[in-house]
Each structure stands twice: as structure tokens, then as C-alpha cells.
Amino acid sequence: MRVLLTGGTGYIGAVVAESLAAAGWDVLAITRNDAGAARLRSAGHEPVSGDLRDAARLADLAGRANAVVHVAATQDRDMAEVDTAVTHALLDALAGSGKPLLYTSGCWVYGSAPAGTLLDEDSPTDPVPVYAWRPPLEAELLAAAPDVRTIVIRPGMVYGRGGGPLNQFADMAADGRPRHVGDGENHWTLVHVDDLAALYVLALENAPAGTLWNAMHGEPVRVRELAAAATAGGGFAGGPVAWSVDEAAAELGPAVAEALTRDHRISGERAHRLLGWHPPPRQPLDELTS
16 A cells, blocks of 8 residues: 655655655655655655645545655745645545545644633634644545545644744744743643554544644643753753743744643544553653753
């Protein structure tokens, strides 16, 4: 069984490719250059030339595969247009086949959790402005079932293997001191990249058509504690300091600054209960520190 994978040379996608191959899938991974092809080949995957901005090419490749896992995103200003075009092309390519199409969304479609509650897949969305296009695209995907076996996964803040978005605290350092936006009393919910990849395999193989899954595991963690652990692991001698929202907005933009203060206490219980996703016990703060 062959799976077409976008983003197979990226932080998350490379681990997803590894987990898919371990589960017996033949991974056909998109790459834009020879260096990426060499990395994929050395990992035992089949590289194929392609680009997110060439939706027709990806659609053609999707038609030759038994399943599609879409992890990649451009992260550029035209991200919404590119991702929407790719997703529509993949849906068209798989129309009527009942083949699985797994789409990667993210936790930034959620607003802050009301006090004393956890957000789940049934909670209303309140996306960060730059991702305002994602909930409507998710809805299109889910509505395409069962014509295509569409699956949407919303990962939490991904960590592990020395990478992930928690490195942003070091990236926001000033004068040698890492920073977090606001007082850091808000929470984020995490997922280890290995556990996330395991969920991709479970969902690809077992999730019903037209289903949405949060990929979060463990208790939400205060952002100031995450910042302290991540920057200690990054070699910073001093702990992080609070960065006022107004000052952060002037440098990062108001939408980004506001997003980084969201209280993302989110449940991944649905995947635990219905897909049998049971990651091993982890101590993320210890892992980030080491």
C-alpha cells in the first residue's frame, strides 16, 4: 500500500514518514530539491519531485496512491491560497474513490478555554486571524466524506527530538534573555512528535470518514514553565522574562502577540478513547530541559 506524503522532509513529516514505513506503508514523499530527495532516500522512502504551488502535480500523484497524508504548509503570506488550492486538488483527485485523505490543521483554530474547562473537537473555533481560513476548509474536507475518507487532525504544540515550535522562546530572546509574551500564566497543550506520528498512522488506518481529532496528550502546561524548560535546554543561563503584549505586538504583529497569550487547554481524549491512541508516560518539562 502506497501513501503520498507532503512535508516528508520537515520536522513533523519526517517522523510521520518513519512511522508510516514502520507500519508497512510504502511512503512516496514530495520534495522540491535534490537534498531533500537524498534525505528521503537514505531513510528508505521514495522521493518524488513536487511543490505545494503545483497543485495539479500533487493531484496527479495522489491519483496513483492508496492514501494521502498532507502535512506540509508554506508558512508564507500566500499560505491560505496555496493550501486551499492543494486541498481542493487532492479532493478532486480522490473523488469517488473512498481513499483516505488526512489533513493537518492545528490548535490555532481555537480561542482560549473558558475557566475550568477543556476545549474539545466540539468546541467552537476562534482562529488566529492568519488561520481564519482553516475552519471553513476543515468543514469542506469533512463534508466530502464518504466520497473521500477525509480525516482532520489538529496537533497541539509539538515537541521532542530537539525541534518544534517551543524553540520560539529562544528565537524571541533579546540581549541574551529569552522571553514569553505576557505573564506566561496561560497554558498550552502539548504532543510529542513521536506520539503525533503514531496518531497519524492510527487515524489513517482506522478513523471513520469525515472525522476530526485533536492530537494533544497530557495536562496543559503553563507557558512560563514551558519557556523556562525550553530555554534551559537551549543553553540559556538566565530564565525567561515577560514581554509585554504591546511591545511584542510592535515587533511580531498584534495577531501573533495575542495568539501567544491564548489559554489553550485542549483535550485529546477522543483519540485516546475511540482510536486507542495511548502514548507512553512523558515528562515534557524534563525532556525540554535536557
